Amino acid sequence: MPQPHDVLFRTLADPTRRTIFERLCREGDQTVGALTARAGVSQPAVSKHLGILKRAGLVRVRHEGRQTHYSADVGALSPLIDWTKQMTGFWESRFDGLEDLLKRMDQ
């Protein structure tokens, strides 16, 4: 069973896909057409990338009339920062233990 971060890393390892995601992060929601105009790849290719981003939970879809708007769901990035959060918590508590020990070493 792949971990959430595996899926995110795999999804964002592709430069075209990462560029699309970054654009959605920076510029807000957009249609496939608008994204295709600047992606340098065909519309079906952009749609495929968006599908993969959507399955990874990185992109949300909103239908408006005949248009489909895509937006970034940056909350989905949280597993990427979990490692640093977990390790920081681990080391903070080890530092507490170390300080306790240093106090005892005075005696």
Next chain:
Amino acid sequence: MIEKSAETLSVVVERDIPHPPEKIWRALTQPQLIEEWLMKNDFKPILDHRFNLSADWGTVDCQVRAAEPNKTLSYTWDTKDLRSVVTWTLTPTSTGTLLRMEQTGFRADQQPYYRGAKVGWPRFLETMEQVLARLD
């Protein structure tokens, strides 16, 4: 903390500790003292010495990469799914020691993705950091 200078992720913890570097060095390098604040171990402050840290949740495989008494100590820190290096730096201050721990590395299972996107990662992490900053 997410470092954007490299394709790796870093954890830094830094504290002013009201004890001299020599004393902290002992706590960082004497096995029976290490056990009191970190884990059971067979540590020796000798270059290339391999040792294990063990806890009820598992074992950490380590190897000493640098040991300069009272100044710096560095060892690899590998677990089943993590390849990293832990570096301790001791800087004397007027009140004691500034103790800095930096752990740099990446999850073993993520390595191919980091490598595959080596050029893109620094910029991406920077973007991500900006995005995450807006979330707060």
